[in-house]
Amino acid sequence: MDDIRFERILSENKERIHFHIHHLHIYDGTGEYYAVGQEALWQAALTHDEKKGAFSTYANWKIRNALIDSIRKLSRQQDNDQAYRDQKTEEECCSVEDYMVDHELWEQVKGLLSDNQWKWVTYFIIKDYSVEQIAALEGVSRDAVKNWGRHARRKLKEGLRVE
Numbered sequence: 001m002d003d004i005r006f007e008r009i010l011s012e013n014k015e016r017i018h019f020h021i022h023h024l025h026i027y028d029g030t031g032e033y034y035a036v037g038q039e040a041l042w043q044a045a046l047t048h049d050e051k052k053g054a055f056s057t058y059a060n061w062k063i064r065n066a067l068i069d070s071i072r073k074l075s076r077q078q079d080n081d082q083a084y085r086d087q088k089t090e091e092e093c094c095s096v097e098d099y100m101v102d103h104e105l106w107e108q109v110k111g112l113l114s115d116n117q118w119k120w121v122t123y124f125i126i127k128d129y130s131v132e133q134i135a136a137l138e139g140v141s142r143d144a145v146k147n148w149g150r151h152a153r154r155k156l157k158e159g160l161r162v163e
Contacts, residue, residue, distance in 0.1 A: 020063050040066035112159040117152035
């Protein structure tokens, strides 16, 4: 198929692509989904068999399915990205012992503190994260993280006696 013929087909079917994007409730700020629709229309023009039915029906089917496939692909990619971020965060939390030199001291410290206070010690003291970074990782406010630190310091002053 030549470009001139496809340009004519595209100009006749632009609304068809926009209809499917709108019908599937897709926000297409970048035009990415419109491009997917154009490619599907191109494929429909190349593979359509007039003996099997009208071009419009076939084009609708190709465009709609291409858009749905694109949505599914994006969703899978987002799920994989989130799983990767979760795994990395878990690995960072679990690999704290790699940075600790005196395990007995840190076990004693951990025994004195609540879970959140221990998170503060791990992130703020051992890993040198900022309050903002800790808040973002844990999904809490900066004030909550500061509160964890305040209580942890108080407990550590009272509980740890270096002899």
